[in-house]
Amino acid sequence: MLPASLLVIERGWLSSNSILFLEGEGAAVIDSGYVAHAAQTVALVDNGLAGRRLCRLLNTHSHSDHIGGNAALTAAFGCRVIVPQGIDAMIAEWDEEALLLSPLGQSAARFHHDATIAAGDEVELGGLCWRTIAVPGHDMDALAFYNPEQRLLISGDALWRNGFGVVFSELLRHPEGAGGLRAARETLDELARLPIDVVIPGHGAPFVEVGDAFERAYQRLASFEADVELLARHALKVMLAFALMERRQLARAELPAFLARLTFCRSVNARYLQHSDETLAHWLVRDLVRAGAVREADGMLLAV
Ligand SMILES: [Zn+2]
Secondary structure, eight states, rough: OOOTTTEOOOOOSSSSOOEEEEEEEEEEOOOOOOOOHHHHHHHHHHHHHTOOOEEEEOOOOOHHHHHHTTTHHHHHHHEEEEGGGGGGGHHHOOOTTTTSSSTOOOOOOOOOOOOEETHHHHEETEEEEEEEOOSSSSSOOOOOETTOOOOOOEEESOOTTTTTTTTTHHHOOOTTTOOHHHHHHHHHHHHSSOOOEEEEEESSOOSSSSHHHHHHHHHHHHHHHHOHHHHHHHHHHHHHHHHHHSSSEEEEGHHHHHHHHHHHHHHHHIIIOOOOOOHHHHHHHHHHHHHSSEEETTTTTOOO
C-alpha cells in the first residue's frame, strides 16, 4: 500500500503518527508525537532508521501532539527542524497561548526551528516529490503533503478516516475573525479534487477508503456548520479526553476547578454554553463515559 521508503509509526491517540522517510544513508520524519512519549518516539525512530542518519524533521502543524517530540529528536539525532511558515513566530517566541498549550492545559518541550516551509513548496522526502498544500481549519497554518505519482496524501489532522481534528480556529475567534469552519470546508473541497489512493492521516492507520472518509468528513462538517454549539461541546470533550489520556486519572471532585483553570474551556463555555463549572463537569463526564472514552471509579476519572 505504501512505498518501501516510507514508514508510518502509529501509536495511541495522544501522540500523532510519525512518518519516517528513508533516503539512502539519511532519513527525514514528519511529526514527532506528544512530549510524554518523547523517549518512545526517539526509540521508535532510531529503530526505523536502522543506522541511517535523521537529517530533517518537518511538522504538519503546531499542535502539542505533533511537535512534542521535536526537542528530543533534535537532541538525539541533530536533525534540522522545518515548520509551516505560519507558525514561525509562535515557535520562535514560544507563545504558549498561540500554540494552544496553556489554553488546553497541554505541554510541549521548547525547540528551535531552522527553516520554514510554505504552501505550494515542493519537498523531496523518501525519494518522492511532495507538494505542500495549505489545509486551514483545524489549524489555520497547517500543511498537508501530496505526492501525485503515488497519489499519496499526508493529511495531518485535516482529514482522518473518521472526521478531522477539532476546528479550534472557529471557537477561538482570532483577531482576523473566526472563519475556521469555512476554511475547513474549502480545505476538504481542495483535497477532494486530488486523485488520492492512500491517505496517511495524523492519527490512525493509513487508509484507502478515501471517498468514504470525505463523505464522513463532509457530514461532520455540515453538522457543525448547522449548530456551532455542537462544535463547542465536541471541542471540550476532546480537550478533556486528551487531558485524561495524558494524566491517566483525575479526581472527579477536582474537575470543575480543573476546567475553570483552562482559558479555552472558560471562553468556549462563556460564549456558547453558559454552564456553571459543576454543570459543565457533569455533562462532560456523562458524555465521555457514554462514549466509552472515560471510566469513573472510586471518585476518579480514568482514561479508557
Ligand atoms: Zn492538531
